[in-house]
Amino acid sequence: MNRRKFLEKGTLSLAAVSLLSQLPVSLLAATDGKLVKLPIGFQSYVLREEIGKNIGEVCKRMAGYGYQQVEMCSPSGYKNAGFGPLVKYSGKELKQIIGDSGLSCISCHFQLTELNDNLDERIDFAHQLGLKYMVCSGGLGSPDYDKLKKNCEQMNIVGEKTKKAGLIAAYHNHNNEFETKINGRPVYDLLLDELNPDLVKMQFQVAVITLGYKASTYFRKYPGRFISAHLQDYSPNDSTKEVVLGQGIIDWKDFFAASKEGGLKVVFIEMESDPATLRDSVTYLKNL
Numbered sequence: 001m002n003r004r005k006f007l008e009k010g011t012l013s014l015a016a017v018s019l020l021s022q023l024p025v026s027l028l029a030a031t032d033g034k035l036v037k038l039p040i041g042f043q044s045y046v047l048r049e050e051i052g053k054n055i056g057e058v059c060k061r062m063a064g065y066g067y068q069q070v071e072m073c074s075p076s077g078y079k080n081a082g083f084g085p086l087v088k089y090s091g092k093e094l095k096q097i098i099g100d101s102g103l104s105c106i107s108c109h110f111q112l113t114e115l116n117d118n119l120d121e122r123i124d125f126a127h128q129l130g131l132k133y134m135v136c137s138g139g140l141g142s143p144d145y146d147k148l149k150k151n152c153e154q155m156n157i158v159g160e161k162t163k164k165a166g167l168i169a170a171y172h173n174h175n176n177e178f179e180t181k182i183n184g185r186p187v188y189d190l191l192l193d194e195l196n197p198d199l200v201k202m203q204f205q206v207a208v209i210t211l212g213y214k215a216s217t218y219f220r221k222y223p224g225r226f227i228s229a230h231l232q233d234y235s236p237n238d239s240t241k242e243v244v245l246g247q248g249i250i251d252w253k254d255f256f257a258a259s260k261e262g263g264l265k266v267v268f269i270e271m272e273s274d275p276a277t278l279r280d281s282v283t284y285l286k287n288l
Contacts, residue, residue: 073108
């Protein structure tokens with residue numbers, strides 16, 4: 001190849017790169033045939049009774065379905081919700097059991113009282129378990145703005161201590177943060193105002209689609225604020241009925257196109273349904 005042809009070829013390559021850089025994220029992600037780039041996990045709460053009895057067997061089964069992660073619930077904080085039998089294990093022992101099953105655990109739910117009253121011990125547990133994310137499972141919202149602000153100030157302190165320990169704190173929403181409004185704004189939006197984005201990230205519960213709120217809207221409006229999400233889908237004919245992901249009302253292509261902007265690092269399927277729903281939902285995501 002002579003110099004002129006080399007330069008012409010280089011110019012065309014640069015033009016192609018420039019064109020690609022202007023394509024929507026959703027199209028770029030689809031160039032290798034797969035839209036979902038994130039690790040896929042499941043939230044342990046939906047299998048709490050089984051996990052409490054035999055966590056190793058449950059994790060092996062879920063790994064067989066194609067899951068890569070399990071998001072645990074703190075056995076100490078959830079001992080009355082099926083996780084009590086796991087209190088006997090140290091974080092290090094739980095990490096070993098989960099790892100032997102073929103899964104990993106980088107995220108765990110903690111009760112707000114655990115984080116406020118026993119944070120040092122909970123951070124030690126998190127380090128033993130190999131966590132990256134300590135997720136507060138709720139409790140910050142309030143119809144009283146002064147109380148909400150005070151809750152967020154305390155959560156920011158938790159986030160600061162967590163960050164100094166090399167971990168990331170996050171907050172998980174439920175429907176009530178969207179159903180409750182102050183001066184016309186959902187409480188969730190006020191939480192985003194009051195929580196320090198450098199100290200407390202967010203885990204988005206997509207179930208609020210049944211109230212008319214889309215995860216992708218929040219990912220684009222608050223870029224970089226989110227680290228993960230809980231995934232559900234609901235029947236087009238009955239918004240109270242969970243269905244396999246992809247068979248319901250959520251536009252998952254739009255969700256994952258916006259997920260990078262939102263900052264997501266991992267997603268967790270949380271379906272209170274039969275095992276087939278959990279199996280078929282992860283299969284859907286892997287083929288999306």
